[in-house]
Structures are given as C-alpha cells and as structure tokens.
Amino acid sequence: MDLLLDFVLPKTDAWVIAQAVIFAVVVGVAFWFARQRPEPRIFVIGVALLGFSLMALRAVH
Secondary structure, rough: HHHHHHHHHOOOHHHHHHHHHHHHHHHHHHHHHHHHHHHHHHHHHHHHHHHHHHHHHHHHO
C-alpha cells in the first residue's frame, strides 16, 4: 500500500521522475493502439494533457 501511495503522491524527486516516465510510457502505448482511429486518439491526447498538466500544477505548487 505504501508503494502505491508513494507512486500516486510522490515525496521524493526520484518518485516524481518515475511517475512521469511511467505515465509517458502508458500514454505512448495507448496512443500507439489508438493511432488509426480519430476519436480514441483525441481521448488519449486529452487524458495525457490532463495528466501532465496535473503533474505540472503539483510541481508549481
């Protein structure tokens, strides 16, 4: 449980980097599967933008 909590709400820079890299890989794989269909591709792009913007907002805060 602590590992999952540390991943969702990281306390160290290493966990923040790990979170961003894992999220980028997941988004890349999702985009790869949705590359031929426009609606899922737009959804994946939107989720990626939301996720990365929340990470950036947390970094600014």
